[in-house]
Amino acid sequence: VIDIRKLYGATDAFTFDPGFTSTAACESAITYIDGDAGVLLHRGYPIGQLASQSNFIETCYLLLHGELPTAAQYAEFETTITRHTMLHAQFDRFFEGFRRDAHPMSIMVGAVGALSAFYHDSLDIHDPVQRNISAIRLIAKMPTIAARAYKYHIGQPFVSPRNDLSYAENFLRMCFAVPAEDYVVDPKMAKAMDRIFTLHADHEQNASTSTVRLAGSSGANPFACIAAGIACLWGPSHGGANEEALLMLKEIGTPDKIPEFIEGVKSKKYKLMGFGHRVYKNYDPRATVMKESADEILELIGADNDPLFQVAKELERVALSDEYFIERKLFPNVDFYSGITLSAMGFPTSMFTVLFALARTVGWIAQWEEMLADPAQKIGRPRQLYTGPTERDFVPISARG
Ligand code: ACO
Numbered sequence: 001v002i003d004i005r006k007l008y009g010a011t012d013a014f015t016f017d018p019g020f021t022s023t024a025a026c027e028s029a030i031t032y033i034d035g036d037a038g039v040l041l042h043r044g045y046p047i048g049q050l051a052s053q054s055n056f057i058e059t060c061y062l063l064l065h066g067e068l069p070t071a072a073q074y075a076e077f078e079t080t081i082t083r084h085t086m087l088h089a090q091f092d093r094f095f096e097g098f099r100r101d102a103h104p105m106s107i108m109v110g111a112v113g114a115l116s117a118f119y120h121d122s123l124d125i126h127d128p129v130q131r132n133i134s135a136i137r138l139i140a141k142m143p144t145i146a147a148r149a150y151k152y153h154i155g156q157p158f159v160s161p162r163n164d165l166s167y168a169e170n171f172l173r174m175c176f177a178v179p180a181e182d183y184v185v186d187p188k189m190a191k192a193m194d195r196i197f198t199l200h201a202d203h204e205q206n207a208s209t210s211t212v213r214l215a216g217s218s219g220a221n222p223f224a225c226i227a228a229g230i231a232c233l234w235g236p237s238h239g240g241a242n243e244e245a246l247l248m249l250k251e252i253g254t255p256d257k258i259p260e261f262i263e264g265v266k267s268k269k270y271k272l273m274g275f276g277h278r279v280y281k282n283y284d285p286r287a288t289v290m291k292e293s294a295d296e297i298l299e300l301i302g303a304d305n306d307p308l309f310q311v312a313k314e315l316e317r318v319a320l321s322d323e324y325f326i327e328r329k330l331f332p333n334v335d336f337y338s339g340i341t342l343s344a345m346g347f348p349t350s351m352f353t354v355l356f357a358l359a360r361t362v363g364w365i366a367q368w369e370e371m372l373a374d375p376a377q378k379i380g381r382p383r384q385l386y387t388g389p390t391e392r393d394f395v396p397i398s399a400r401g
Contacts, residue, residue, distance in 0.1 A: 004386050014383040021278070024205075025380065026213065030063060030366055031204040038282035042202060043067070051289045056197040056359070057081065057167055060139055063202055063366040078167075084140035085161035085170065087148075088118050095152055104149035104354045105234045111145050112138075113227035123221045125372055134222040135365045142358045143167065147174030150351055168194040171358070176346060188300050189345060192293050196341065199286045199334060200356050202363025206278075208233040212364040213371050217380040222368060229364045230357045236273070239335075239360070242352040245274030246308070246339030254307065255314040266324050274336030275319065276328070286334035294341040301344055309340055 017023040032041040040047040043062050050059050054068075061069045061077050069077060094114055098107050115137070116123065122133040144161050151158050151174075159174045169185040172193055177183035203209070212229040216222070233239035248270075252261050265272050277284060294312075298304045316332055319325045342352050371377055 004388075004390055007390060016385045019278075020205075020210075025210065026205065026371065027374075028204060028367065028370060029066065030370060031202045031363070033204055033279050035277070035279035035281050038280060038285050040203070040285045047199065047285050048289060051195050051198050051286075054198065056194045056201065059198050059201050060362040063362050064135060064369065080136055081140045081167065082163050084137050085144050085163075087141055087144050091118060091148075092158070095148060098152065100152065100155060102153065104146070104153050104350050105230070105240075105357070107149040107152065108145065108354055108357055109227050109231050109234070111149065112142075112230055113224055115141065116221045116223035119223070123223075125216075125219060125221065128373070131222070131369055131372065135369060138222065138226055138361050138365055142361045143171035144174065146351075146354045146358045147171060149354060150175050150347075153350065154348075166190060166194070168197065172345075186300070188296070192297050192341065192345065195289065195293055196338060196355065197359040199289055199338075200359035202360070202366065205367075207235070207238050208360065209364055209367050212368055214380040216368045216371055217377065219379075222365065225368055226361060226364055229360070233357055233360065234353055239353045239356040241273050241333070242335040242339045242342070242356060243349045245335050246343055246349050246352070248273045249308045249311050249315070249340070252311050252315070255311055258311070258315055258318055261315075262318060262322065262324075272315075272319060272325075272330070274339070275325070275332055276330045277333045280331060280333065281329035283331045284333040287332045287336055290334055290337040290341065291332075294337045294344070297341050297344045303344060306340070306344065308343070312336065312340055 015023060030043065032044075033039065042050060042059065043066055045054075045062065045068075050062075054062075057078050058069060058074060060081075061074065091111075091114075094111065095107070098110070119134070119137055122130045122137065124130045148158050157179050159177045159179060161170050161174060165173060165185070169190045172185045172190060173183055176185075205213075208229040211232040212225045215225040215228040220228075236244045252258060262272075264270055294309065295304075298306050298309055303309075316336070319330065319332075325331075338356075339349070339352055342355060343349070347355065
């Protein structure tokens with residue numbers, strides 16, 4: 001490659017790092033990952049402790065404010081979130097514009113971006129008070145939008161949020177209740193849902209978070225930035241992997257088909273979805289908790305012998321003792337067991353990434369806020385290594401062969 005910049009006299013240097021494998025784009029005090037040790041800390045607290053002793057709302061407060069809340073701060077934060085769960089009534093008409101068979105993620109990208117048209121009174125990104133209102137609105141309205149995307153997708157009427165329920169209970173009710181029928185959320189299901197949200201709340205500078213930061217660095221409004229994050233999350237190499245992982249387990253079908261499948265992976269015909277991670281070269285600590293949740297839910301619904309779970313467990317056992325996976329440090333990631341758990345809870349595969357987006361919204365918004373609060377914040381503008389032609393003269397169309 002001729003470095004064209006040299007022809008124009010450039011002397012400055014830059015790093016060429018495709019996929020940003022070793023380039024930090026920002027400083028952050030929110031989340032720490034040690035991929036070799038399998039450690040994930042939010043504001044210093046291990047994810048395992050947050051998943052077992054905290055809850056999603058408290059983790060949201062922690063991510064946004066840097067410290068765990070006092071009881072009074074917690075109560076106020078929870079009440080504020082609860083009071084912002086409703087969507088403007090006109091939003092229903094917006095939903096009706098989508099094809100009824102639209103993938104719920106496509107609805108999420110559009111609906112969350114559209115919040116900037118409905119809630120344009122909190123778009124001043126230079127005002128910390130308005131930034132906070134936007135953050136609250138996003139965290140509070142995400143379950144309502146996600147549940148509506150689901151209801152719309154399956155052709156059922158929308159169920160409105162209720163202020164007397166917890167975040168997870170409210171979401172499950174909005175998804176599974178049918179208007180005019182009694183529906184009581186099983187507390188164990190609500191706890192599992194809450195834990196899934198907590199496990200997905202933030203994960204430092206992954207592709208979607210970096211997308212949110214890059215979009216936000218130009219001064220774009222928070223709703224547009226989160227819509228950009230959702231679009232990025234949708235890809236099968238990122239959040240879309242939970243959907244793909246379950247489809248893969250279904251395709252394998254029974255444990256006896258695993259050796260043949262593994263051979264296909266080794267010959268690069270396909271990837272083992274839900275395995276591998278850019279940063280974790282050890283067991284993903286979220287996967288450990290997610291596996292426990294999968295166990296609990298399957299036991300709760302009396303499906304501990306669920307064939308998909310059996311395939312998953314056996315696939316994990318085989319892969320973890322196979323040289324191919326050991327050499328490449330490929331371990332199950334959070335998505336390997338989240339699909340089984342969500343499926344057992346009654347969600348179709350098309351909703352898996354939607355739930356991920358719902359939970360990750362707090363991480364995205366905390367990172368966006370951290371970036372904007374930094375006085376040294378600059379627009380994100382990656383460099384490139386140009387590999388095209390050097391300068392040449394324009395040829396009129398009549399003279400082109
Ligand atoms: N199955 C089989 N082989 C794999 C897998 C996999 N899931 N992941 C990586 N490898 C292999 C690659 O083929 C490569 O092998 P090679 O050295 O023989 O060429 C080697 O491991 C290194 O892989 P890279 O692609 O360089 O790893 P990278 O860090 O770029 O990719 C990624 C990380 C995208 C997550 C990848 O592991 C993957 O696609 N996994 C499946 C999708 C998935 O589960 N994504 C969820 C990630 S977690 C999240 O977003 C919540």
